[in-house]
Amino acid sequence: MDALFLNQLFNGASLASLYLLAALGLALSFGLMRVINMAHGEMLMLGGYLAWMTLLVVPGALGIILAIPVAFVGAAAMGGLIQSTLIRRLSARPLDTLLATWGVSLILQQGARDLFGAVGVEVRAPEWLTGSFVVFGVTLPSARLFIILIAALVLGGLALLLLKTRIGLLVRAVNQDRMMASASGIDVKRVDFTIFCLGSGVAGLAGVMLALLGPVTPNVGQSYIIPAFLVVVMGGLGSIVGTTASAIILGLFAALAQIFVDVSVAQMLLLVFVILFIQVRPQGVIAVKTRQLDA
């Protein structure tokens, strides 16, 4: 039981890392533009396929390291395309954005099915990622440790970007008060675009991580994106700390619930947990204080 508990705790940490990588981009864009990109899950998928293609070209041990920037740039470019052609036009209508980007998601999924087949492709993890460590009787697969490490690095990098750079300053300004930021000469549309590309890129990177765990299929993103949406709902508007906390809570909850019930019931419990959480803190884990009435 103890070993099972510790094992699930570890699985929860790696699940939380995936939720976080998938949710960061959603949360950042939602904080800025109040829109959710339903095709965000397909950025994960795209990242996975890009990793697979990179490994076809560079089969060596370092292929997976090279796949990370490739997936990041590829997904960021796709995200930028979606933002500039579709989401920007709909920015005043968040619910319509949901529907339009769902359309994009359907097209991308079917596109992947036609290009790569419905069965999915396997990314063979390099040898240094296939082993595992045994600590206190708990097996820790290296691939999952790698995922946690990457998530921590991405989070650290994002924190530095937001707190220490000029871009980060602009992002925080638009996040706090879009109209005042615009009035003081910030090009808010460019900030939106930059953050959207960045968030999509992070999702593409998450796709590389998914490829280490299982086959990349056309709907691989779908199984992670709905929990990631719940992370955004629970995280609180425009707060990276809140999103991180909420990803960790939900990741651990989902993994630990699986000690007692099967996956499908755990999914239902996850939703019930979020709804109960809203009863206590409707503003999310961390709410950025604002005097605006309609945040």
Added chain:
Amino acid sequence: MPDLSRLDPLKPFLPWLLLALGLVAPFALSAYDLNLLARFMAMGILALGLVLIWGHGGILSLGQGVFFGLGGYAIALHMKLADLPSGEIPDFMVWSGRDSLPFWWTPFSSPAFTIAAILIVPTLVGALFSWAVFHRRVGGTYFALITQALALAFSTLIISRQDVTGGFNGLTDFYSVFGFGLASPGTGSGLYWVTLAVLCVAFVALRWLLASRFGILLRAARDGENRVRFLGYSPTPFKVVAFAIAAMLAGVGGALFTLHAGVVSPALIGVVPSIEMVVWVAIGGRYSLAGAIVGALLVNLARDAVSSAFPELWLYLMGALFIFVVTLLPRGLAGLVKRKAA
């Protein structure tokens, strides 16, 4: 009473035209086509509910399939039990190694209980669910995402409980309902008339509701929820009641659909079908009741025509439809007609 013609540009003639077509159809169509039409009309009942909550309430639900499924499974449980010799259990349960009926199946052998369940269960689930979210003032995009999680959780749960729900294959092979054999042509057209009648009643009732004070407040809460609060109203009860009504219509639609289609399964009620239900209404016109019915009919007709021949093409088309309607035609076909008329 306020003039609704502004909100419902097709109001003067389209409903009558639709009704006339509905009345003529049984005499003009083959039994197969009539069955298809009846299925689409059952979906139209669900679409009416979406006009209420989405068009007039600003509440986007990506989980209407859940309520559709609750109604559909309720009638399916009844029909499964009705066809059984007493003391036996459905065949899929035997294959899964069960030897007795789960307790919550038993009351569905009563027709009265089944009809009550179809009406009450989705309504109650819808009311409780939406109240839990709305009373904490969570709405908009958050609510849409939560409803999608609900659709995922519900369909996954059904798939995983194969021994009591029929799992991925759902429930099928029905022979009779309330004593009428489903194979006889009389039952088919009888069910068609029932569906048409329910659709008409739902249409008239919703038109009345949307024109009433309730409708005005619902639209007010859509356009400025905080302003409604400042005027001394709590928007929550209005939104919850609207959502519950939409859930009930979805449940009734689901039950009728199951009767016509002869099957209910997770593939009809999960995440993807749930969001497709929204596109019926988006295409028909989210503010227009008649438009929503037309949308449900047209999209499903197109789906039937395209997806049997080119299943891959349908998903591209569906995706393109979502993007096209939302960006270029936010009022749907109903808006198009209005523009031409003006």
